[in-house]
Amino acid sequence: KTIAIVDHHRRTGELNFKPELMYIESSASSASELVVELFPYHKRNVVITPLDATYMYTGMLIDTNRFRVRSGNRTFQAAAELRNYGADLGVVEDMLRDVYDTFEERNKILNTAKRYGKNVISAYDEDEVERVLMSRVADEILNVKDVEASFVVAYVDQESVGISARSKGKVNVQAI
Numbered sequence: 001k002t003i004a005i006v007d008h009h010r011r012t013g014e015l016n017f018k019p020e021l022m023y024i025e026s027s028a029s030s031a032s033e034l035v036v037e038l039f040p041y042h043k044r045n046v047v048i049t050p051l052d053a054t055y056m057y058t059g060m061l062i063d064t065n066r067f068r069v070r071s072g073n074r075t076f077q078a079a080a081e082l083r084n085y086g087a088d089l090g091v092v093e094d095m096l097r098d099v100y101d102t103f104e105e106r107n108k109i110l111n112t113a114k115r116y117g118k119n120v121i122s123a124y125d126e127d128e129v130e131r132v133l134m135s136r137v138a139d140e141i142l143n144v145k146d147v148e149a150s151f152v153v154a155y156v157d158q159e160s161v162g163i164s165a166r167s168k169g170k171v172n173v174q175a176i
Contacts, residue, residue: 006034008063010174026174029075030063032056036078050086057087058095065139069168102133109137109152118148119171129154134164142166149173 004021008028028034035056039046048056060079064071067079079087098106109129113122120141134152141150149171156162165173 006038007031008034029070029072029078030060032059032063032082033075033078036081037074039081048085050088051091053082053085053087054091054095057082057089058092061092061096062135062139065142065166069142069166105129106133106137106140109133109154110140113141115147118146119151120144120147120149121151121153124152124154127155128157129162131156131162131164134162135166138164138166142168149176151176 003017003019004023005015005019006021006023008024008026008031010026011024023034023038025034028037057079060075060082061067064075067075083089105127108126109122109124112124113120122137122141129152134154134156138150138152141147141152147168149165149167151173152164154162165176167173
């Protein structure tokens, strides 16, 4: 019955409900960072399980491309706090590993990549692609030297196309 929105993405439309709390901070690295920053303001001591801390830490790693982009003091402070709550880096690494089928699908998507100046667009239309995989491919493309932004475009279901866009910082992919 109580809804709170905590996010690091810009809001792109009207909501059809009224949240009790809306904390949207696009300068943050991840929603996990924002949630950790709220801990000191809670009336009671915050208790999260080591598994919760591990999931949140994993989210931070994904959103920051392993702390390579959009990472600052507040990001590392939140990561340290999650480690204090028991985030297990071994479990994090295991969660980030692909199963073989995902590895194959990722490579198929990467094979569609085309370079446009300092940007790369990968448009894949063979199968539906999970948004998480699209994000991971967009992140991986940024590891290529002299690529400033990446865009992965694919069907997420039979009727919808999704786009995952990433930047090293010079290109505002949200505006594009």
